[in-house]
Amino acid sequence: MLPPLPPVVATTPESRLAYVLHHFWQAYDGQPQVTIGYAATQPQVEIAEAAGSFFSETGPYPAPPNWRDWHGQQLPFFFDPHPEAPLLELLPAGRARINADIISAAFYLLSGWQEFFSDERDRHGRFPFAASVQHRYGFVAVPVVNYYFEVLKTAVEHATGQPLAARRWAGGAPFATFVTHDIDSLHGAWKAPAKAALRSGRLLNFGRQLWRHFTQPDAWDNLELVQRTVAEFGAKSTFFFLPEHRKAANGTPNADYDLKIVWPRIKPLVDNGAEIGLHASLLAINQLRLDNEVELMSGYSPILGLRFHYLRWEPRSTPSIVKATDCNYESTLGFAEHYGFRNSYCLPFQPFDFQTGKRFDFLEIPLNVMDATLHHPNYLQLAPDEILPALTPMFREIERFGGVCTLLWHNDHFDPANTATGPRQFAELMHYLRSRNTAFVNGTDIWQAVM
Numbered sequence: 001m002l003p004p005l006p007p008v009v010a011t012t013p014e015s016r017l018a019y020v021l022h023h024f025w026q027a028y029d030g031q032p033q034v035t036i037g038y039a040a041t042q043p044q045v046e047i048a049e050a051a052g053s054f055f056s057e058t059g060p061y062p063a064p065p066n067w068r069d070w071h072g073q074q075l076p077f078f079f080d081p082h083p084e085a086p087l088l089e090l091l092p093a094g095r096a097r098i099n100a101d102i103i104s105a106a107f108y109l110l111s112g113w114q115e116f117f118s119d120e121r122d123r124h125g126r127f128p129f130a131a132s133v134q135h136r137y138g139f140v141a142v143p144v145v146n147y148y149f150e151v152l153k154t155a156v157e158h159a160t161g162q163p164l165a166a167r168r169w170a171g172g173a174p175f176a177t178f179v180t181h182d183i184d185s186l187h188g189a190w191k192a193p194a195k196a197a198l199r200s201g202r203l204l205n206f207g208r209q210l211w212r213h214f215t216q217p218d219a220w221d222n223l224e225l226v227q228r229t230v231a232e233f234g235a236k237s238t239f240f241f242l243p244e245h246r247k248a249a250n251g252t253p254n255a256d257y258d259l260k261i262v263w264p265r266i267k268p269l270v271d272n273g274a275e276i277g278l279h280a281s282l283l284a285i286n287q288l289r290l291d292n293e294v295e296l297m298s299g300y301s302p303i304l305g306l307r308f309h310y311l312r313w314e315p316r317s318t319p320s321i322v323k324a325t326d327c328n329y330e331s332t333l334g335f336a337e338h339y340g341f342r343n344s345y346c347l348p349f350q351p352f353d354f355q356t357g358k359r360f361d362f363l364e365i366p367l368n369v370m371d372a373t374l375h376h377p378n379y380l381q382l383a384p385d386e387i388l389p390a391l392t393p394m395f396r397e398i399e400r401f402g403g404v405c406t407l408l409w410h411n412d413h414f415d416p417a418n419t420a421t422g423p424r425q426f427a428e429l430m431h432y433l434r435s436r437n438t439a440f441v442n443g444t445d446i447w448q449a450v451m
């Protein structure tokens, strides 16, 4: 299932610096004249070089991080061989020195180095959270790269004498929220109660479920309800539709509906402000198949963004096939097993192409929280009243850095019968986010604001 490591282009300190600084400047308004780099170039803001030979080898994990205090918060710093030296030295004559190699650490996390070089995959072909440094060192809900950038920002402000402001979103909002729905199933609501009735021998009840299934609309056939519910919060939705209803080779289902039949209902969603994206199926693991699915969808509407079903993302091949589709953005990169920051970053970014040594053109809008993650036999088991308190620290981090909060709430989780991660829990999160004056945006709004 795991493809072999493709040939990679060796990175250099300069290419890693360029990749990281591109995102640093993208995170702030304005770009003052200042030089940032390693000692050899005698920059105004000098960063200690400490990657050694790590990036010329293929090991997935660097040495364990040091934990340093930054304004009262303990943060992990990889590539930090001198923990006795102060993190940041503000020097005379507009110079500053950062004594941990935050460029290498930011590159390591943002590029997804660990998952590209690791050969751990789960049964769906995904890099498992359990194999990540975020899990190992317990910082999945902390956008560590944004903190590295805050250290760098402080140094740059000292060097230039000018404040650097975090980006603002539509209407001056301090952060953005991207509400998304993967549409996997429109006809499955009746199955679980019917199966339960059959299993326990309640045949009358089973018959009733069956009768209802054939005579009444399914509770998951609710696209319009989803749109109305989101609109009640002054927000808009992005729906990712699956054009493939054949199962994957291992029997995992794709769509339980036929896009052709659903299509007449999609235009009214669009007319009411919805954005439509491609939910690429489990069969879309090569260029031909993915292009085919883009083609199927774009017959109906221009496809600007996509997310992979089951959050299936093979770091060695998926980004390259996404690149060739000409989609503007992609939004799969979150851990299914835990909410938080898979690349330790709360802003959209351009993934790193190990085969060219440069960034990809498409924008990754990282996924922060999926409904199923919160309560599922394989993932977390939060009680309904534990969900908002668990997520609030992550939301606060996103707000602090002017980031994007990407929510995935499947349409079937708008079924009132779902009392674990259902419409009530969704409403709680939305009430909270609205109370923090977030800007509700879609993927295209984000792409236009960032690129």
Ligand SMILES: [Zn+2]
Residues within 6 Å of the ligand: 182, 183, 184, 279, 308, 309, 310, 311
């Ligand atoms: Zn899906």
